Every structure is written in structure tokens, then in C-alpha cells.
Amino acid sequence: MSEQPVLHVDNVSKRFGSLVAVRDVSLTVGKGELRAVIGPNGAGKTTFFNLISGFFPPSAGKIIFDDRDVTRLSAQQRVKLGMGRTFQITEIFPELSVFENVRVATEVANGYGLRPWLSKTESADLRRRIDEVIAMTGLSARADRLVGELAHGDQRAAEIAMALALRPHLLLLDEPTAGMGDQETYEITQLIRKLHKDSNLTIVLIEHDMRVVFHLADRITVLDQGKLLAQGTPQEIAANEAVQAAYLGKAA
Amino acid sequence: MTTLLLFNITNGLIIGAFYVLMALGLSLILNLSNVINFAHGGFLVIGGYIAWTLSPYLGFWGSLIVAPFLTAIIGLIIERFMIRRLYGRDPLYSLLLTFGFAFIIEDGTRYIWGAQGKPVSVPAILAQPLSYDFFFLTGYRVFMVAVVAIAVVVLFVLLRYTRAGVRIRAGTLDLETVAALGVNVRALRSLNFAVGIYLAGLSGVLASGQLGLESTMGTGLLMPSFIAIIVGGVGSLTGTLLGGLLIGVASGITTVFLPQASEAVMYVIMALVLLIRPRGLLGEEGMMT
Amino acid sequence: MRLAVVAGMWILLALAPFWMPFLGGYTALGTRVLVLALAAMSVNFLLGFTGVLSFGHAAWFGLGAYGCGLSLKFLAFSTPLGLLMGTLLGGVAGALLGALMVHRRGVYFAMVTIAFGQVFYYIAFQWSSLTGGDDGLRGFARQPIELGFLRFDILHDDRAFYYFVLICFAIIVSIMGFILRSPFGHTLIAIRENERRARFLGIPIERHIWIAFTLSCFFMAFAGSLYALVNNFADPRGLHYSLSGDFVIMAVMGGMRSFWGPLLGAVLFEVLQDYISSVTVNWMSFIGMLVVVVVLFFPRGILGLVRQPRAA
Numbered sequence: 082m083s084e085q086p087v088l089h090v091d092n093v094s095k096r097f098g099s100l101v102a103v104r105d106v107s108l109t110v111g112k113g114e115l116r117a118v119i120g121p122n123g124a125g126k127t128t129f130f131n132l133i134s135g136f137f138p139p140s141a142g143k144i145i146f147d148d149r150d151v152t153r154l155s156a157q158q159r160v161k162l163g164m165g166r167t168f169q170i171t172e173i174f175p176e177l178s179v180f181e182n183v184r185v186a187t188e189v190a191n192g193y194g195l196r197p198w199l200s201k202t203e204s205a206d207l208r209r210r211i212d213e214v215i216a217m218t219g220l221s222a223r224a225d226r227l228v229g230e231l232a233h234g235d236q237r238a239a240e241i242a243m244a245l246a247l248r249p250h251l252l253l254l255d256e257p258t259a260g261m262g263d264q265e266t267y268e269i270t271q272l273i274r275k276l277h278k279d280s281n282l283t284i285v286l287i288e289h290d291m292r293v294v295f296h297l298a299d300r301i302t303v304l305d306q307g308k309l310l311a312q313g314t315p316q317e318i319a320a321n322e323a324v325q326a327a328y329l330g331k332a333a
Numbered sequence: 334m335t336t337l338l339l340f341n342i343t344n345g346l347i348i349g350a351f352y353v354l355m356a357l358g359l360s361l362i363l364n365l366s367n368v369i370n371f372a373h374g375g376f377l378v379i380g381g382y383i384a385w386t387l388s389p390y391l392g393f394w395g396s397l398i399v400a401p402f403l404t405a406i407i408g409l410i411i412e413r414f415m416i417r418r419l420y421g422r423d424p425l426y427s428l429l430l431t432f433g434f435a436f437i438i439e440d441g442t443r444y445i446w447g448a449q450g451k452p453v454s455v456p457a458i459l460a461q462p463l464s465y466d467f468f469f470l471t472g473y474r475v476f477m478v479a480v481v482a483i484a485v486v487v488l489f490v491l492l493r494y495t496r497a498g499v500r501i502r503a504g505t506l507d508l509e510t511v512a513a514l515g516v517n518v519r520a521l522r523s524l525n526f527a528v529g530i531y532l533a534g535l536s537g538v539l540a541s542g543q544l545g546l547e548s549t550m551g552t553g554l555l556m557p558s559f560i561a562i563i564v565g566g567v568g569s570l571t572g573t574l575l576g577g578l579l580i581g582v583a584s585g586i587t588t589v590f591l592p593q594a595s596e597a598v599m600y601v602i603m604a605l606v607l608l609i610r611p612r613g614l615l616g617e618e619g620m621m622t
Numbered sequence: 623m624r625l626a627v628v629a630g631m632w633i634l635l636a637l638a639p640f641w642m643p644f645l646g647g648y649t650a651l652g653t654r655v656l657v658l659a660l661a662a663m664s665v666n667f668l669l670g671f672t673g674v675l676s677f678g679h680a681a682w683f684g685l686g687a688y689g690c691g692l693s694l695k696f697l698a699f700s701t702p703l704g705l706l707m708g709t710l711l712g713g714v715a716g717a718l719l720g721a722l723m724v725h726r727r728g729v730y731f732a733m734v735t736i737a738f739g740q741v742f743y744y745i746a747f748q749w750s751s752l753t754g755g756d757d758g759l760r761g762f763a764r765q766p767i768e769l770g771f772l773r774f775d776i777l778h779d780d781r782a783f784y785y786f787v788l789i790c791f792a793i794i795v796s797i798m799g800f801i802l803r804s805p806f807g808h809t810l811i812a813i814r815e816n817e818r819r820a821r822f823l824g825i826p827i828e829r830h831i832w833i834a835f836t837l838s839c840f841f842m843a844f845a846g847s848l849y850a851l852v853n854n855f856a857d858p859r860g861l862h863y864s865l866s867g868d869f870v871i872m873a874v875m876g877g878m879r880s881f882w883g884p885l886l887g888a889v890l891f892e893v894l895q896d897y898i899s900s901v902t903v904n905w906m907s908f909i910g911m912l913v914v915v916v917v918l919f920f921p922r923g924i925l926g927l928v929r930q931p932r933a934a
Binding site: 172176184188190196197 | 819821830879
């Protein structure tokens with residue numbers, strides 16, 4: 082991981098009126114790294130993600146993606162540059178099948194968004210790619226089911242499939258295991274691990290489930306009340322007293 | 334020339350005041366409940382007809398006070414039992430519902446009160462002009478503006494200083510947070526709707542004194558109300574107030590120079606606003622979704 | 623199975639002039655309903671498939687009608703030219719104004735579309751020297767179609783005109799279906815399903831909505847042009863938002879999420895309106911009540927009851 086970083090967030094802050102949700106946070110993620118962002122509730126994690134993915138612009142600071150300043154770019158533009166994202170509350174197309182969900186993502190990724198028709202070769206390639214992505218996320222058996230009717234875990238997987246179809250350089254996962262039982266958590270964790278190891282994807286994820294974090298993460302970033310509290314390997318973070326205090330303090 | 338201009342500007346202000354009364358009610362309902370009340374004109378007509386029905390018993394002043402309340406109650410019933418069921422859904426459905434109600438009300442008033450227009454008499458003291466220099470300022474028109482002014486002031490005071498009013502304003506900006514704070518959002522919406530309809534009913538009583546009564550008169554006032562809201566800026570009641578006065582006055586001034594264009598000028602202003610400042614004069618960014 | 627139903631539908635449409643009289647109908651009624659169905663389907667292209675609520679869409683319909691009528695009256699005695707002029711007038715106006723409106727959503731978009739629609743209504747009303755004002759535009763008629771040595775007298779032959787309209791209907795509807803099945807069409811459906819997710823797939827939302835809007839305006843204007851030919855007449859009511867409301871109701875009644883829903887809705891709505899207005903003078907109340915009932919109890923429309931929600 083000594084090449085240029087995929088993501089470099091430089092001292093970003095976000096203010097909503099007088100409320101400071103994120104304050105001077107910096108972070109650097111290298112190629113192929115899996116970074117977990119953790120912190121107590123209200124730490125500003127999702128706001129931080131929103132800044133990275135372009136949901137809204139930062140009040141201060143810069144965001145550099147693949148050596149390119151994307152701070153002023155819209156969410157759509159950042160997606161086009163290779164940022165994929167999933168949401169805390171799964172955002173999918175409920176009344177379309179898994180196949181159709183992934184299809185539109187793949188079509189857009191291939192630049193077919195405005196096309197009235199596809200050639201035979203293009204259609205075939207498209208089909209192959211869609212099946213590939215669906216297989217990667219283990220949903221092949223359910224490809225023709227409506228996503229809105231799937232179990233929660235499968236919906237999450239479908240959302241990840243859509244993000245994958247975009248061929249992202251960076252995958253942002255916002256609480257992928259939220260609302261899941263043990264079995265589903267295990268399956269999603271395995272999926273993420275597979276994507277990380279087999280496809281060498283750079284992943285940043287927000288998580289509350291510590292088992293998942295310690296199982297997957299190369300490095301961990303801890304946020305508390307919008308500020309950067311600590312950064313390091315899982316072992317360093319586990320031993321960090323300030324981190325423990327932040328979590329215990331919130332629980333008390 | 335100046336008298337003519339003065340006449341028309343004053344006329345414009347009077348018309349504008351009227352648009353304001355209608356538009357404010359529409360705006361209240363739009364802002365909090367995300368509903369375009371197509372039936373707003375219908376409630377205006379109901380208000381006028383109820384006042385007409387009551388005036389033999391309560392007199393002009395009595396029905397002026399009572400009719401809007403009764404109209405608001407009818408509105409409340411419709412909101413509680415029908416519109417409320419549609420809040421979670423696509424805004425299309427509440428739109429269609431009020432659209433359907435507009436038909437029902439227009440035909441219903443025709444059925445109940447007959448297809449002929451009804452003449453409305455106002456108390457003698459109001460019918461006279463205030464002075465012979467300003468012959469165009471009949472007492473009634475001044476009275477109308479006065480009533481509108483009082484209503485607007487009362488509305489703004491209620492919104493600013495009562496608990497319900499503050500909640501309504503907060504709900505317009507962020508309904509989720511208001512709900513999370515434990516406020517009964519459904520009751521709030523009902524109250525808000527009732528206030529909006531009250532204003533429509535009041536408009537109807539006032540209008541009837543000036544224009545007489547007729548089943549279709551409400552629809553003609555719906556479009557200027559829309560324009561007032563768009564021009565003033567969605568989400569802002571003060572904007573609606575300004576918007577209504579602006580188009581009223583513009584309309585009045587245009588009558589002097591180009592009478593046929595007096596209605597068109599409203600649309601021209603709207604188009605200009607949408608081109609130059611799409612969120613309206615006092616509208617806020619991000620209020621458009 | 624679905625193919626059989628659609629095929630059956632086309633057969634019914636093709637044979638309409640023959641079976642309609644048995645049900646108390648007549649060919650010209652069928653022609654009119656077909657045109658209105660096309661309008662309802664054009665609105666639904668935007669409403670049911672892109673998820674955009676345009677409540678002022680009659681404006682483009684009316685513009686198409688006036689464009690066609692004016693062309694036949696002042697330009698040339700040519701039906702195809704009339705259709706072209708009407709379609710261009712409504713379509714181009716829609717494209718230009720659409721650019722102004724496209725950044726809004728939901729009810730605010732609906733409000734602006736209504737207001738702009740009323741501008742055209744007002745113009746048609748006031749500019750009576752050109753448009754005939756409230757009395758409407760008259761003095762033109764659909765011209766027979768000459769194709770080499772073949773002559774289709776659509777002016778005097780009701781049946782010939784019906785088939786002419788049916789062919790036009792088939793062409794436009796095929797284009798619509800084609801677009802909805804294309805990658806571009808998929809992005810529209812995505813926008814309808816979940817705009818935020820569509821944005822985060824990299825779809826330029828406003829641009830796609832504008833294109834969909836423009837396309838639906840062209841379809842609508844074409845329908846309006848045909849409508850002018852139905853009665854050789856165009857009037858301001860064709861521009862009024864209440865007509866827009868009618869089209870939306872047709873789409874909702876038949877089933878917004880289904881391609882053929884609006885056709886069914888148009889047939890039903892017209893038949894009901896015809897029947898009710900012949901039975902009572904208070905037909906407006908009944909239409910209003912019908913709308914209320916549909917909205918409260920059958921929001922998915924008839925076809926929504928019959929089958930599972932599916933994409934096009």
C-alpha cells in the first residue's frame with residue numbers, strides 16, 4: 082500500500098448552523114485497504130460519509146479521490162469517478178427484480194444511460210457482467226425476485242451488488258450489518274471479506290458491531306462528537322484508553 | 334392621469350389583499366402537509382353560501398364571524414377522514430383527492446343553492462364611498478382590506494407566539510424532528526388545515542359582498558393564489574404575502590396602460606421569477622422537494 | 623399469457639368500428655377515446671414510469687390541437703403537415719419550459735406545471751383574433767390523405783379516419799414502449815423507484831427527467847393534434863388544468879404502473895362520463911366522487927388489482 086492513496090480527506094468540517102457535526106477530520110485510505118470508521122452514536126460518522134460521497138459539500142476542508150480534488154463535485158460526478166456507496170437504510174429499487182436492479186447500475190456504469198438500444202454484442206456483454214456481479218454477492222438463485230420482497234440481508238447484498246456493478250475504486254458501506262441477526266451478519270461479513278480479499282477492493286465501512294470491525298479491518302478510525310479521536314491498527318485501537326473511555330462514557 | 338394611476342394602484346392593492354388571504358390559506362396547507370388544495374376555491378364558495386344562508390338570522394356581521402368557522406369544520410371533517418389517510422403516500426393522491434372534491438363542491442353548491450347566482454347585500458354604512466375625491470374607495474372595499482389586514486396580523490401573531498403556531502412553523506421546516514419531539518403531528522396537520530380553510534371561508538364571505546355569489550367563482554381565484562405562492566417563494570408565508578400584493582398591484586398598474594394584459598402580467602412576473610430566482614422572492618433553498 | 627392478452631386487445635381495437643354499434647357506440651366515439659387514451663398514456667410516461675407529477679400536461683395537448691388547426695387553416699390543406707406543426711408546437715414549448723421547471727419535485731413541480739399550463743389557456747382565450755377565443759378555433763378540416771394513387775378520405779369516412787388514428791396510435795405507442803425497454807428507459811424507471819439511489823448510481827437526474835418530460839410533451843402534442851382533427855375544432859378547454867386532471871385520473875384508474883393501464887382508464891372514464899352526464903345534470907359530483915373513491919380505495923387502478931406490480 083505504498084502507492085498514492087485512494088482517498089485522502091483533508092481537515093474537513095461540516096456545520097449545520099451552529100451545530101458542528103464534523104470537525105477537522107483527516108483520513109487517508111490506501112489502495113486495497115479496508116478501513117472501519119467507528120464511534121459512539123452521534124459521532125458524525127454518517128455525516129462524514131455524506132461528505133465523502135458528495136451528499137453535501139463540506140464547510141471546510143478538501144476531499145481528494147484518486148489524486149483528484151472532488152470537493153466541489155456532485156454525488157453523481159463522484160460516482161462516475163469510481164465511488165460506490167450503500168446507505169444505512171437500504172436504498173434499492175423495491176419493485177424491480179435483483180436482476181433489474183443490477184442491470185440499470187451496470188448500464189449506467191457502461192455509459193449506456195442515454196442509449197435507446199444496444200447491439201447484440203453489447204447486450205451479451207452486459208448480461209454476462211450482470212450475472213457475474215450477482216454471483217459475486219451470492220444472489221444468483223434469487224435474481225428474478227423483487228428486491229422489496231427479499232430478506233433484509235439479501236436486500237443489503239443486492240445494494241452492494243449495485244454498487245459493485247459500478248466498478249468502484251472505493252466502496253463506502255454505511256452500517257452494512259445494521260438490523261441483522263447473527264446469521265445474516267456472518268453472511269454479509271463473509272461477503273465483504275471476499276470482496277476485499279478476492280477483488281482487492283478499497284473499502285471504508287461504518288460499523289457498530291465490534292466483532293465485524295475486528296474481523297475485517299486493516300485499520301480503524303475512531304470518531305467522537307465529530308472529532309477524530311484515534312486512528313490505528315485494530316490492536317492499537319483496542320488498547321487505546323481514550324477510545325474505551327469514549328464508549329464507556331457514552332454507555333454510562 | 335395620476336388619479337387614474339392612484340385609482341388602479343389602490344384597486345390593485347385591494348385585489349392583492351384578497352389574493353393574499355386566499356394564498357395564505359393555500360400556502361399554510363401546502364407547507365405543512367405537502368398538499369395542493371385544489372378545493373380551496375370550493376371552500377371559498379361554501380363560506381360565501383353559508384354566510385348567505387345565515388345572514389337572515391345572524392345579520393351581516395354575525396355571519397361574517399360564524400361562516401368561516403363552519404367552513405373550517407367542514408374542511409376539518411374532510412381532512413380527518415380522507416386526506417389524512419393519504420399523507421404517507423405519493424403526493425399525487427392527495428392532489429387528486431382535492432381535485433375530485435373541487436368537482437363535488439362546485440356541483441354540490443349548485444345543487445343545494447341553485448345554479449343562479451345569489452345577490453348579497455352589505456350593511457348600508459359600508460356601501461358608501463368614503464369621500465367624493467376618492468370615490469373609488471367604497472367603505473366596503475376598505476372594510477375588506479381591513480379585515481384581511483386583521484386576519485393576516487392575527488395569523489402571524491398566532492404562528493409566532495402560540496405553541497401550536499411555533500410547532501406548525503417548525504413542522505414546515507422539519508416534520509421528522511417535530512414528531513420525534515413527541516408532538517402529535519396528525520392533530521397539528523388537522524389544525525393547520527382547518528386554519529387554512531377558515532381563511533378560504535373568510536375570503537368567500539368577503540368576496541360575496543363585492544362580487545355576489547356563484548358556484549364557479551372559486552376557481553378563478555385559485556390560479557392567482559398559486560402564482561402568489563410561486564412568486565413569493567414556497568415555504569414562506571411572508572413571501573406569499575408579498576407575492577399576492579405584488580401581483581395585485583402589478584395587475585392594477587397594467588390596467589392603466591394595457592387593460593387586456595392585466596391578467597397576463599401575473600404570469601409574466603411568475604415566469605421572470607422562475608427564470609431569475611427560481612426559489613421565489615423569499616423562498617428558501619432546498620424547500621423545493 | 624400476457625402476449626395473448628395484448629394481442630387480443632389489438633384485435634379488439636382493430637375491429638372496433640364493427641362491434642361498437644352493438645353496444646350503443648359509434649365509430650367517432652371510438653376515435654375520440656383512442657386519442658384521449660394516447661394522451662393518458664403520454665402523461666403516464668412521465669407519471670407512472672418516471673415518477674414525475676405533471677398536472678399541467680393538457681397544455682401540450684391543447685398546443686398540439688391549436689398548432690394542427692392553425693396549420694390546416696392558414697398554412698396548407700395537408701393533414702400530415704398539420705400533425706407535424708401541432709406536435710412541434712407543443713413539443714418544443716414543452717422542451718423549453720421543461721428546462722425551467724425540472725429542478726423542482728413533487729407538489730412544487732406540479733404547481734409550476736399547472737401555472738404554466740394556465741398561461742397558454744389564458745393566451746388562447748385572449749388572443750381571439752387568432753384562436754377564436756372562447757368559441758374555439760374553427761374553419762379547418764382534416765384533409766384526405768393522398769399517397770400516390772391511393773386516396774383515404776378521412777374527412778368523410780369515419781371508418782377510414784378511425785383506422786388512420788389507430789395506425790398513428792400504434793406507431794406512437796410502439797415508440798413509447800421501445801423507449802421504456804431501452805437502457806434510457808431503465809434509468810427513468812430507476813428514478814421513479816428511488817431517486818436517491820438513482821443519483822448514487824451516477825444517473826444525471828435532472829437531465830434525464832428533462833428528456834422524459836420533453837418526450838412526453840411531444841407525444842402529448844401529437845395526441846392533441848389528432849384531437850383537433852376529430853371534431854375539426856380546437857378550444858381553450860383543451861389547455862385547462864381540469865383536462866390535465868382528467869388524463870391523470872385515467873392513468874390512475876387504469877393503473878399507473880402498467881403500460882396499457884391508461885388505455886383502459888381512458889375507455890372507462892369516457893364511457894362513465896358519457897353515461898353519467900346523460901342520466902343526471904349533476905354528473906360533476908359523480909365524477910368527483912369517482913375520483914375520491916379511486917384515490918382512497920383503488921390507488922393502483924384496475925390493472926393494479928389484477929396483477930403483481932411489475933416493471934414495463
